[in-house]
Structure formats: C-alpha cells, structure tokens
Amino acid sequence: MSERPISPEVAASPSGAGVQMHASRLFVSWLAEQHASIAFTTYQGGKIFFVGVNANGELAIFNRNLARVMGVAVHEHTLWIATLWQLWRFENVLKPGERYGAYDRYYVPQLAYTTGDIDVHDVGVDADGDPIFISTLFSCIARPDPKYSFTPIWKPPFVSRYAAEDRCHLNGLAMRDGQAAYVSCVARSDANEGWREHRRTGGLIIDVASNEIVxxxxxxxHSPRWHNGTLYLLNAGTGEFGRVDLQTGQFIPIAFCPGFLRGLSFSGDYAVVGLSMQRKGxxxxxxxxxxNLAERGIQARCAVQVIDLKRGDVVHELRLGGAIEELFDTAIIPGARNCGSVGFISDEIRHTLFLRE
Structure with a gap:
C-alpha cells in the first residue's frame, strides 16, 4: 500500500510501470473545492486509479491492478467494478472522520460474482442498492446471479434473442431514479458484430421503459448519464460531449474533447470525461x-478532462502518458479526499481486518 503524490505541474509515474500523469495548474484546487475524488479505469492497462488530494494539498494518485477493468459505479460506501470475468463489490471500511494511514476512504474487495467473459461495460446501481450492468457480448442489460453467469433483464427490441454475438455493441447505461432509463448502442443490428459497418452514423440512444429510440x-x-434533469452522453466517434434534447431527438454538442470519449460522471456543475488515444485499424x-482532430491541428490524447457545464469550457485536465493510452470509465466519489484500496497480489489482503463493532 502506497500513496503516490505528484505536484500540479510535474509529471510522475504513480504505478511504477511506465505511466506518467500531468495535471493542469488548477486541477488540485478544483478537486479540493469539490470535496471529491475521481476514480477512472483502463482495461488496456488493467488498472483502476483513484485521484485525490493528500494532507499536504498535493495531488495524490493511487492505483490497483484489475484484469480488464471497465465499468465502475459508486453507491454510498460501495464501489461496483466490472473486470474480465467478475463483478466485484469493494466496500469502504472507514467511518466518517476515520483514517487508515493517508486515506479517508479505504476500499476492500468483499464480494464477487463470476460472470464469465461477457464483456461487461457500464455498471449501475438500482433503487435497492443492487448492481445491474451492460453485457455487450449478449446485447442486454443484466443482473448478477448467485447461481448463473447472469440474469438478462432487457434487450433492444430489434435484437431477436440473447446470443454471444455483440450484435449492436450495446455499451452505455443511464440510471434515473434508481431505474435503468437509457442505453447507448453503436447500431441497430441483429447480426453478429453487425454494428461495425455503421460506426460513423448508426449510433442510437434507446429509452428502456418505452423501447423507443430517442x-x-x-x-x-458511450456513457449516457442522467444528471439534474438532463440526458448527457459522449458521442465518441466525433469527440463531442453533449446532451440529448428529448423533445426533438437531437444531440446538442457542448464541448469538443481531443480523444475517443468513454466514461462520464458529474460533480455539481462539472462533467468529468475520459479521453483515449486511437488504435489504428x-x-x-x-x-x-x-x-475533427486534423481540422484543429491536434492529435488524440489520453486524459481525464473537466468540463464546465454552464460555459462548455474544458477547465481542467489530467493527462496520461507512457504505457496507458486508453481509458474506459470515470466516477466521482463525493466527500472523499484521498482514496486507497487493498490489492489482491500482496500479503496485505491477508492481514487487512475490519470488524463489526
């Protein structure tokens, strides 16, 4: 267990594995003002990162290795995290005001559902505090099951049956009032990987309750999210963060971000967006x-950006370099200053005990 701080304008390697991070000048101040930490995942690097502020007011970076980690959902003191073949529940074991070393949130893996490799993307938490998720391979919303790999609960109306064929590349899930409300998919397709032929203009947002394309x-x-009465999403193929006008069915861009966009979360009047570099071919x-990148004379980058919802400006950035080029999800952990977690590989997990009083 270690804390890896970097100053706001100095690159660092928080993982010891060739990963550099560079924060914009006021990023740390913004984190402190929000009284929150950021978690983000990279399936390419197999890591979840926690970004916060340490006791000295410096940026603190903490990471753990998880196989092909993708969707992450925050619910009170719980993190639900999707990995290659499992859905994990990590629990914060610290009470309010309590610390464990440098950390005011310390997450311990307490429960795992074995799903198999069903390509879990976004994860949500329902009104009962239970997880649901997108299985992209089976083109459905599903729940974990104590006996089976998963229980499907919804699929797009144009998908004729549950099959391990990634027919439409269903990927994003927006929760509203504790219910699955909207999903994103790359194309209206009912054939094995048929979405690949429609990546430029075939993308849809579907209302789960009505089955209507909105x-x-x-x-x-990717990453549709309901926030303060508005449906936001990432139009990843154009690099645009924006919102959906549910009256007209139009996507309204708010900001251009130089990268392939995945992972959207919110802190008040700010959106936190994940950017990835592009893999050729x-x-x-x-x-x-x-x-769009060529027109602006820039290249795609790997970063976490903060967007002011009122102005549409990118106001802060944490840029990644080195071994990690792609991100998948972001999450805001409200009230957390500096987060840590038990890992699976070292003996630390054997000796980390927290007892009910």
Whole structure:
C-alpha cells in the first residue's frame, strides 16, 4: 500500500510501470473545492486509479491492478467494478472522520460474482442498492446471479434473442431514479458484430421503459448519464460531449474533447470525461473524430478532462502518458479526499481486518 503524490505541474509515474500523469495548474484546487475524488479505469492497462488530494494539498494518485477493468459505479460506501470475468463489490471500511494511514476512504474487495467473459461495460446501481450492468457480448442489460453467469433483464427490441454475438455493441447505461432509463448502442443490428459497418452514423440512444429510440445518427455513442434533469452522453466517434434534447431527438454538442470519449460522471456543475488515444485499424479509428482532430491541428490524447457545464469550457485536465493510452470509465466519489484500496497480489489482503463493532 502506497500513496503516490505528484505536484500540479510535474509529471510522475504513480504505478511504477511506465505511466506518467500531468495535471493542469488548477486541477488540485478544483478537486479540493469539490470535496471529491475521481476514480477512472483502463482495461488496456488493467488498472483502476483513484485521484485525490493528500494532507499536504498535493495531488495524490493511487492505483490497483484489475484484469480488464471497465465499468465502475459508486453507491454510498460501495464501489461496483466490472473486470474480465467478475463483478466485484469493494466496500469502504472507514467511518466518517476515520483514517487508515493517508486515506479517508479505504476500499476492500468483499464480494464477487463470476460472470464469465461477457464483456461487461457500464455498471449501475438500482433503487435497492443492487448492481445491474451492460453485457455487450449478449446485447442486454443484466443482473448478477448467485447461481448463473447472469440474469438478462432487457434487450433492444430489434435484437431477436440473447446470443454471444455483440450484435449492436450495446455499451452505455443511464440510471434515473434508481431505474435503468437509457442505453447507448453503436447500431441497430441483429447480426453478429453487425454494428461495425455503421460506426460513423448508426449510433442510437434507446429509452428502456418505452423501447423507443430517442436519438439517432450518432457515432459510437458511450456513457449516457442522467444528471439534474438532463440526458448527457459522449458521442465518441466525433469527440463531442453533449446532451440529448428529448423533445426533438437531437444531440446538442457542448464541448469538443481531443480523444475517443468513454466514461462520464458529474460533480455539481462539472462533467468529468475520459479521453483515449486511437488504435489504428481498430473500431476507434477511421471516424469523424480523425477529421475533427486534423481540422484543429491536434492529435488524440489520453486524459481525464473537466468540463464546465454552464460555459462548455474544458477547465481542467489530467493527462496520461507512457504505457496507458486508453481509458474506459470515470466516477466521482463525493466527500472523499484521498482514496486507497487493498490489492489482491500482496500479503496485505491477508492481514487487512475490519470488524463489526
């Protein structure tokens, strides 16, 4: 267990594995003002990172290795984290005001559902505090099951059956009032990986309750989120963060971010967005994003950006370099200053005990 601080303008390697991070000048101050920490995941690097502020007012970076980690959901003192073949519940074992070393949140893995490799993307938490998730491989919303790999609870109306074929690349989940409200998918397809032929303009947002398509013509949309009465999303194939006008069905861009966008969370009047670099010859390339980047004379970057919802400006950034080039999800942990977690590999997990009083 270690804390890896970096100053706001100095690059560092918080993982010891060739990862550098560089924060914009006022990023630390913003984190302190929000009274929150940020978690973000990278399946490419197999890590979850916690970003906060240490006791000296410096940026604190903490990470743990998790196999192909993707979606993460925060619910009170719980983190639900999707990995290659499991859905994990990590629990904060500290009471309010209590610390464990440098940390005011300390997450311990307490429960895991074995799902198999069903390509879990976004994770949500319902009104009962139970997790639900997107299985992209099976094109459905599902729940973990104590006996089976998962229990499917919804699929798009144009998908004829549950099959391990990634037919439409269902990927994003927006929760509203404790219910699954909207999903994103790359195309209206009912064939094995049929979405790949429609990456530029085939993207959809679907209302789960009504089965209606509420927005279309998108390019690889990800991370729909309901926040303060508005449906936001990442139009990843164009590099645009924006909102959906549910009256007209139009996507309204708010900000351009130079990267393939995945992972959206909110802290008050700010959005936190994950940016990825593009893999040539992959689903992340040959998109309108390429043209938008060229028009602005920039290259795609790997970063976490903070966007002011009132002005549409990118106001803060944590840029990643080195071994990590792609992110998947972001999450805000409200009230947390500096987060840590038990790992699986060292003996530390054997000796970390927290007892009910």
């Amino acid at each position: 927005c279309s013509g998108l390019s690889m949309p 992959s689903a992340l390339s040959d998109l309108l994003l390429d043209e």
